[in-house]
Amino acid sequence: MSLRRALSFAASLLAVSAASAQDYDVVVRDARVVDGTGAPWFRADVAVRGDAVIAVGPSLGGEAERTIHARGRVLAPGFIDLHTHARRGIFEVPTADNYLLQGVTTLFDGQDGSSPLPLGEHLDSVAMLPPAVNFGSFVGHGAVREAVLGREDRAPTKQELDRMADLVRQAMREGAFGLSTGLFYVPGAFATTDEVVALARVAGAAGGIHVSHMRDEAAGVLDSVRETIAIGERGSLPTQITHHKIIGRAGWGRSAETLRLVEQARRRGVDVTIDQYPYTASSTSLAAALFPAWGLEGGPDEVSRRLADLAERQRLRAAVAGKIDAERGGGDPARIQIAACSFDGALVGRDLATVLRERGREPTVDEAAELVLEIVERGGATGIFHAIGEEDVERILASPFTMVASDGEVPVFGEGAPHPRSYGTFPRVLAVYVREKGLLTLEQAVQKMTSLPAARVGLADRGLVRPGMKADLVLLDPAIVRDHATFERPHAYAEGIVAVLVNGVPVVEDGRLTGARPGRVLRGPGARSPRP
Numbered sequence: 001m002s003l004r005r006a007l008s009f010a011a012s013l014l015a016v017s018a019a020s021a022q023d024y025d026v027v028v029r030d031a032r033v034v035d036g037t038g039a040p041w042f043r044a045d046v047a048v049r050g051d052a053v054i055a056v057g058p059s060l061g062g063e064a065e066r067t068i069h070a071r072g073r074v075l076a077p078g079f080i081d082l083h084t085h086a087r088r089g090i091f092e093v094p095t096a097d098n099y100l101l102q103g104v105t106t107l108f109d110g111q112d113g114s115s116p117l118p119l120g121e122h123l124d125s126v127a128m129l130p131p132a133v134n135f136g137s138f139v140g141h142g143a144v145r146e147a148v149l150g151r152e153d154r155a156p157t158k159q160e161l162d163r164m165a166d167l168v169r170q171a172m173r174e175g176a177f178g179l180s181t182g183l184f185y186v187p188g189a190f191a192t193t194d195e196v197v198a199l200a201r202v203a204g205a206a207g208g209i210h211v212s213h214m215r216d217e218a219a220g221v222l223d224s225v226r227e228t229i230a231i232g233e234r235g236s237l238p239t240q241i242t243h244h245k246i247i248g249r250a251g252w253g254r255s256a257e258t259l260r261l262v263e264q265a266r267r268r269g270v271d272v273t274i275d276q277y278p279y280t281a282s283s284t285s286l287a288a289a290l291f292p293a294w295g296l297e298g299g300p301d302e303v304s305r306r307l308a309d310l311a312e313r314q315r316l317r318a319a320v321a322g323k324i325d326a327e328r329g330g331g332d333p334a335r336i337q338i339a340a341c342s343f344d345g346a347l348v349g350r351d352l353a354t355v356l357r358e359r360g361r362e363p364t365v366d367e368a369a370e371l372v373l374e375i376v377e378r379g380g381a382t383g384i385f386h387a388i389g390e391e392d393v394e395r396i397l398a399s400p401f402t403m404v405a406s407d408g409e410v411p412v413f414g415e416g417a418p419h420p421r422s423y424g425t426f427p428r429v430l431a432v433y434v435r436e437k438g439l440l441t442l443e444q445a446v447q448k449m450t451s452l453p454a455a456r457v458g459l460a461d462r463g464l465v466r467p468g469m470k471a472d473l474v475l476l477d478p479a480i481v482r483d484h485a486t487f488e489r490p491h492a493y494a495e496g497i498v499a500v501l502v503n504g505v506p507v508v509e510d511g512r513l514t515g516a517r518p519g520r521v522l523r524g525p526g527a528r529s530p531r532p
């Protein structure tokens, strides 16, 4: 405890009631408070001492070490992002600039079935940084499966399943907030629903939830939603469809049906919810997006062997062409963009049709499939896939069961051509879907970014502006706030985030990063309260 904190703590013991002079570290004056509950904004001052909000009310008496004049701008709880890949960049950029400048104060990693194991050690190393944002994690089913079965396409034996359950149990004890699955990816794709249910039960018994990057977001999306619901229902735990979208033009509009399935499940008592990023393109590795699961079985050496075999290569090319045609490729190689590439920086930012033309080849789907095989052969690349319909984005976002999550990472500014969601997700919702389109009220949007995700993972002390809650706060200008990152120029910070506090410490002031790193590692229910 700093001397200042110690003194102010001592002062608080002496004070009979709150609001005597000098007893706030920070006070935000004259804010339009959007408190995270979804209730209409109200005008108030918000006072912070230590890491917590201690008073919320009009014209609070008392002095503060630091006064932030909101001048009628909006004060909200810091945004909570349940789906990130922050571990990719947090060690290089512990200030997570791209997230702070969106007003995001808590990041969750370990999604899509992928997490470090053992999780506890990883969380300790993040805590050592320390980061500017709070950081929590899920345990990944794919990681657990790979640790026991490698990348083999088979069911686990009874003993192997027991070992997987032990790994999940251990990760929950070490602080995971639940089990994530990536049934779309290898090796998650090799798992049956029964296997996932067995492991979800273990996470649920420790108080965790299940979050799924579903098996199929294209032609099989309805079955995948049913499977995600079944995992929650049979595994007796809350379940969530993450980054919900409908991939491939043929299925656009189907979100009306997926939302109906979610609603029906909720009506019969299954706790199922959704998160989403507000873009019409997705991003993942080219191989994961465009190879069939059998093409990736066995790991990199097996993939190389397959590509070197003429007959297998032909089969693979046909499968990849099919996916470019009907799924992630949106039927046009121009709709697939390279986001990052380890072996050829010149590819970054270009789409497959452009690359083909530059090489004197026809920009056909078949040529693009061959190009994808060549890229994977040489070490692979990350792609951006423009194959989502705006109508579905809006319908899903408007659902009361949907929260906002970026699926982004912590980029090194200027490096590669990442999906703009890493820089723009939260301000984009406020700018496009609140201010411009009026799809949501400001209060609804903030709720989807704060109390909804907090409640989802049982964070009882974050996600609301209320005395006693942790002082994660964002002050923003609702008339200005917007994203600037685009697919062409992704490295652009958002605008309109005036000030951000994490655990009571200013990390953004006057729109600029302070460099402070007051973030904490958050640990889930299994670590907080040991259960029998």
Ligand SMILES: [Zn+2]
Binding pocket: 112, 213, 243, 407
């Ligand atoms: Zn995902």
